[in-house]
Amino acid sequence: MNENLYKYILGVADNNLILGQRLGELCGHGPNLETDIACTNISLDLLGQVRSYYQYAAKIAGDGRTEDDIAMLRRERDYLNVLLVEQPNTDFAYTIGRQFLFDIYHLLFLNELQKSKDLTLSAIAAKSIKEVSYHQRFSSDWIKRLGDGTAESNSKMQAAIDSLWSYTDELFHQTQADELMVEKGIGVDITKLKSAYFNKVSEVLNEATINIPESKWFQKGGKEGIHSEHLGFLLSDLQYMQRTYPNMEW
Amino acid sequence: MKKNWPLWEVFVRSKNGLEHRHFGSLHAADAEMALENARDVYTRRNEGVSIWVVESKNITASNPENNGELFEPAQDKIYRHPTFYDLPDEVKHM
Numbered sequence: 001m002n003e004n005l006y007k008y009i010l011g012v013a014d015n016n017l018i019l020g021q022r023l024g025e026l027c028g029h030g031p032n033l034e035t036d037i038a039c040t041n042i043s044l045d046l047l048g049q050v051r052s053y054y055q056y057a058a059k060i061a062g063d064g065r066t067e068d069d070i071a072m073l074r075r076e077r078d079y080l081n082v083l084l085v086e087q088p089n090t091d092f093a094y095t096i097g098r099q100f101l102f103d104i105y106h107l108l109f110l111n112e113l114q115k116s117k118d119l120t121l122s123a124i125a126a127k128s129i130k131e132v133s134y135h136q137r138f139s140s141d142w143i144k145r146l147g148d149g150t151a152e153s154n155s156k157m158q159a160a161i162d163s164l165w166s167y168t169d170e171l172f173h174q175t176q177a178d179e180l181m182v183e184k185g186i187g188v189d190i191t192k193l194k195s196a197y198f199n200k201v202s203e204v205l206n207e208a209t210i211n212i213p214e215s216k217w218f219q220k221g222g223k224e225g226i227h228s229e230h231l232g233f234l235l236s237d238l239q240y241m242q243r244t245y246p247n248m249e250w
Numbered sequence: 251m252k253k254n255w256p257l258w259e260v261f262v263r264s265k266n267g268l269e270h271r272h273f274g275s276l277h278a279a280d281a282e283m284a285l286e287n288a289r290d291v292y293t294r295r296n297e298g299v300s301i302w303v304v305e306s307k308n309i310t311a312s313n314p315e316n317n318g319e320l321f322e323p324a325q326d327k328i329y330r331h332p333t334f335y336d337l338p339d340e341v342k343h344m
Contacts (some may be wrong), residue, residue: 032277033277034278034287037290037294038286041294137286141283145279
């Protein structure tokens with residue numbers, strides 16, 4: 001099996017799974033009916049995309065593992081998502097801030113992944129782009145509404161961005177598998193997306209009257225499997241049924 | 251928050267060539283948000299190709315209390331339906 005390609009796919013796909021799970025937690029708990037449905041729609045988009053990635057990863061693994069095994073039966077250290085997406089739904093400003101900081105990256109990333117020499121990955125990227133364009137529109141609109149809303153909504157949105165900012169730099173961290181895939185023309189050289197990302201993020205935050213955090217201190221580790229304290233709890237929720245009733249189906 | 255959001259009526263065209271039909275209502279702060287909410291609430295199962303939203307307060311509705319004078323007089327005017335013509339056999343689909 002091509003270990004590096006397998007890891008590369010997980011590094012892309014796990015972001016979708018974990019963020020999808022986070023948004024799914026809001027099902028029935030959103031601020032109101034309309035945003036509740038919007039967040040769970042985004043969740044389902046991400047989970048739909050992740051199935052394609054995991055099906056492909058299962059094929060690469062070629063040892064009888066299925067997409068479900070990959071999603072449900074790994075240990076915490078084997079998940080390769082960035083720290084940003086595992087951060088909790090502290091309040092709606094955090095949910096939107098996390099979504100926004102990821103969506104801007106996600107769309108830039110998929111635009112490049114479309115050009116991958118790996119035809120399966122480029123096809124998944126092409127199919128996902130319309131969905132993610134909408135996600136970005138939705139989260140950017142809400143950043144502006146909350147940032148440029150009332151004094152209270154502005155201070156909550158600012159607090160969320162300040163707190164999540166330290167997770168942005170990791171989006172552009174390349175693992176060894178990433179670098180090898182970039183060399184082969186399969187992976188996206190994400191280091192090249194960094195300035196476009198921060199330009200776009202700044203543009204929206206400026207419009208939202210949110211200050212861009214000045215801190216230069218950033219967290220990383222998720223892409224190497226070293227996670228924040230939140231992921232374990234998320235996984236125990238996600239994996240509970242499969243761990244308690246192995247192989248159950250419905 | 252929700253208390254301050256006005257109510258909007260949502261009209262969706264399910265296919266090109268068909269008319270927009272009333273699908274339901276929702277809450278939103280302004281027209282742009284109403285469109286996004288309508289997209290998420292009413293078209294997520296592939297129901298539409300076009301959405302109209304209009305703030306509910308802009309709709310003028312007939313008063314149900316006046317139904318008697320407005321609609322009952324039409325109930326016994328069956329001659330207003332074109333049902334008294336003999337149609338030639340050649341005319342189909344009537």
